[in-house]
Amino acid sequence: MNDLELQLDYTGEQHFQLQVNCALPAVGVTAIYGPSGSGKSTLLDCIAGLRRPASGSTVRFRGTGWMTGSTFIPPWQRRVGYVFQDGRLFPHLTVQQNLHYAETRKKPGEGPDINQVVSWLDLAEFLPRSPTVLSAGQRQRVAIGRALLSAPQLLLLDEPLANLDHEASQQCLTYLQRLTRELQLPMLYVSHDIEEVSQLADYLVLLENGRVVDQGSLLDLCGSLDTRLSREEQAAAILLGTIGKDDPEFDLTELQVEGQTLLVAQQQHLPGQQRRLRVPARDVSVCREKPKDSSILNILPVTLREIQTEGEGGARVLLRLALGSQYLLARITRKSAAKLQLQVGDKLFAQIKSAALLMDSADHHE
Amino acid sequence: MSNAELDAIGLTIALASITTILLLIFGTPLAWWLSRQKAKWPALVEALVAMPLILPPTVLGFYLLLLFAPDTAIGRAWHQLTGTQLAFSFSALVIGSVIYSLPFVVQPLQAAFQRVPEDLLKAAATLGAKPLDQFRSVVMPLTRRSFVTAASLGFAHTVGEFGVVLMIGGNIPGETQVLSIALYDYVESLQFAEAHRLAGGLVIFSLFLLILLYRRDRRDNWRVRA
Numbered sequence: 001m002n003d004l005e006l007q008l009d010y011t012g013e014q015h016f017q018l019q020v021n022c023a024l025p026a027v028g029v030t031a032i033y034g035p036s037g038s039g040k041s042t043l044l045d046c047i048a049g050l051r052r053p054a055s056g057s058t059v060r061f062r063g064t065g066w067m068t069g070s071t072f073i074p075p076w077q078r079r080v081g082y083v084f085q086d087g088r089l090f091p092h093l094t095v096q097q098n099l100h101y102a103e104t105r106k107k108p109g110e111g112p113d114i115n116q117v118v119s120w121l122d123l124a125e126f127l128p129r130s131p132t133v134l135s136a137g138q139r140q141r142v143a144i145g146r147a148l149l150s151a152p153q154l155l156l157l158d159e160p161l162a163n164l165d166h167e168a169s170q171q172c173l174t175y176l177q178r179l180t181r182e183l184q185l186p187m188l189y190v191s192h193d194i195e196e197v198s199q200l201a202d203y204l205v206l207l208e209n210g211r212v213v214d215q216g217s218l219l220d221l222c223g224s225l226d227t228r229l230s231r232e233e234q235a236a237a238i239l240l241g242t243i244g245k246d247d248p249e250f251d252l253t254e255l256q257v258e259g260q261t262l263l264v265a266q267q268q269h270l271p272g273q274q275r276r277l278r279v280p281a282r283d284v285s286v287c288r289e290k291p292k293d294s295s296i297l298n299i300l301p302v303t304l305r306e307i308q309t310e311g312e313g314g315a316r317v318l319l320r321l322a323l324g325s326q327y328l329l330a331r332i333t334r335k336s337a338a339k340l341q342l343q344v345g346d347k348l349f350a351q352i353k354s355a356a357l358l359m360d361s362a363d364h365h366e
Numbered sequence: 367m368s369n370a371e372l373d374a375i376g377l378t379i380a381l382a383s384i385t386t387i388l389l390l391i392f393g394t395p396l397a398w399w400l401s402r403q404k405a406k407w408p409a410l411v412e413a414l415v416a417m418p419l420i421l422p423p424t425v426l427g428f429y430l431l432l433l434f435a436p437d438t439a440i441g442r443a444w445h446q447l448t449g450t451q452l453a454f455s456f457s458a459l460v461i462g463s464v465i466y467s468l469p470f471v472v473q474p475l476q477a478a479f480q481r482v483p484e485d486l487l488k489a490a491a492t493l494g495a496k497p498l499d500q501f502r503s504v505v506m507p508l509t510r511r512s513f514v515t516a517a518s519l520g521f522a523h524t525v526g527e528f529g530v531v532l533m534i535g536g537n538i539p540g541e542t543q544v545l546s547i548a549l550y551d552y553v554e555s556l557q558f559a560e561a562h563r564l565a566g567g568l569v570i571f572s573l574f575l576l577i578l579l580y581r582r583d584r585r586d587n588w589r590v591r592a
Contacts, residue, residue: 048492049491050488050491050492074491074496075488075491075492076491076492076493076494076495076496076499077494078492079494080492081492082488082489082492084485084489086485088485088486088488088489090486090489090490090504091508092504092507092508093507101490101493101495101503102493102494105493105494105495105499106494146493147492147493150492150493150494
């Protein structure tokens with residue numbers, strides 16, 4: 001029973017209904033992804049106990065009932081850390097006192113030590129300051145630290161980067177990635193940004209109109225044609241690769257994926273480390289013969305596994321291409337597909353624009 | 367200053383202090399409850415709390431006097447409990463003052479509580495704070511200034527009351543003769559020098575208190591406003 005079991009029925013404002021019946025892994029990072037208004041934050045609130053679903057609902061974490069039958073464990077007894085979109089630091093306390101607030105209310109001896117948290121998140125210089133003078137990114141770091149200091153069994157993050165500019169959100173993301181490596185703490189991460197999700201999550205839950213429409217490992221869902229993800233404009237498959245040699249002359253680094261070599265922008269990481277690669281479907285094209293003099297560097301042999309027309313008589317089709325045991329998606333026009341007479345099982349070459357190669361620093365995914 | 371005047375001052379301070387303490391004890395939960403109600407019907411409670419603002423104090427005093435009379439249930443119960451009469455006693459003044467000054471304590475507190483974001487309390491809850499702890503560690507520090515405002519207004523307003531006191535307390539030196547009544551006495555008997563001493567003293571006291579309040583207001587402008 002090492003998971004988070006949910007049977008929720010919650011009616012919110014304007015007849016919004018959240019009806020969720022699923023079991024989520026209580027390890028690693030689980031992303032809850034969906035458009036705004038799909039009930040993501042409501043779901044987190046129900047898990048934290050800040051909202052009370054209809055009686056008969058069940059929330060059970062690692063076998064412990066947080067809500068079962070008539071029992072309802074209040075939020076202050078659930079030991080759930082919650083990082084809100086707006087930080088919610090106490091304005092009447094300094095950063096240090098905010099951290100202390102959490103620390104004095106946890107069970108002694110549990111959770112990380114305050115010095116540890118301060119060093120993980122580089123909070124030392126902010127400690128004596130008021131949270132009101134910090135930037136949005138700095139405030140979120142303090143909020144994450146404060147949540148960790150309450151020694152949670154589960155960390156909930158509700159779009160923690162949504163209010164940050166690009167630079168601050170990248171920086172915050174790096175800190176979160178560090179935490180996922182340092183801590184054995186399951187996290188539920190709510191976001192409507194698939195790139196953020198791709199960098200952080202191990203497991204993915206797709207939420208739509210208050211219902212779970214799909215769930216599975218991030219790599220499986222992103223490489224599939226059966227989910228809503230593939231129909232989004234920014235649909236992208238995620239490949240797992242190992243860092244190889246550097247090519248200092250052209251500022252490139254080799255990445256080994258399924259025995260193939262890709263060239264990506266030079267990385268600061270050590271060879272042998274695992275990295276994720278996000279390959280947007282619109283930046284992948286296919287050809288029957290390997291082009292001899294293309295400007296595209298990354299051309300990989302693949303097998304066509306699935307073809308799907310987008311919508312009724314749409315102009316474009318999505319291809320699912322097998323690269324060893326992993327998958328790429330390619331979005332091409334229906335006309336090209338007809339011209340090439342594409343059939344499932346065809347051996348093709350996928351051309352990936354190197355500009356489309358996104359490199360993240362998520363290396364916690366084994 | 368005569369002994370009677372010193373008695374009146376002592377009585378006034380005792381009445382205002384006890385009233386303020388009782389109002390903070392009972393007014394705070396009432397203000398908190400009112401601040402968290404989303405339904406419409408608590409408007410009735412709010413209206414009742416605000417009544418002393420617009421009712422002539424003599425109206426309130428009149429009804430309280432009827433209520434405290436020895437032949438009513440309250441009057442009889444009081445007599446059985448304490449062996450004394452409730453009407454025209456210091457205790458009657460305290461009860462009357464608590465009702466009369468209620469809006470001056472409840473309203474600033476309620477307004478301040480309403481400005482405390484629910485979100486901060488939710489954050490506190492996820493950090494392990496129980497409701498009373500949330501109130502003590504988040505609401506009270508954020509609304510500290512309003513507590514001072516409420517207490518000062520409640521105190522000052524009790525010092526300044528006249529009509530209710532006259533109706534239910536009468537004018538018994540050392541028991542119910544507070545400053546405003548003593549002042550009235552002096553004027554009635556054309557003792558203007560003595561009247562000036564009391565009236566001037568009250569003016570200076572009130573002005574001093576309000577200046578202190580507004581100075582705080584300017585200094586702590588980041589706090590939740592009331």
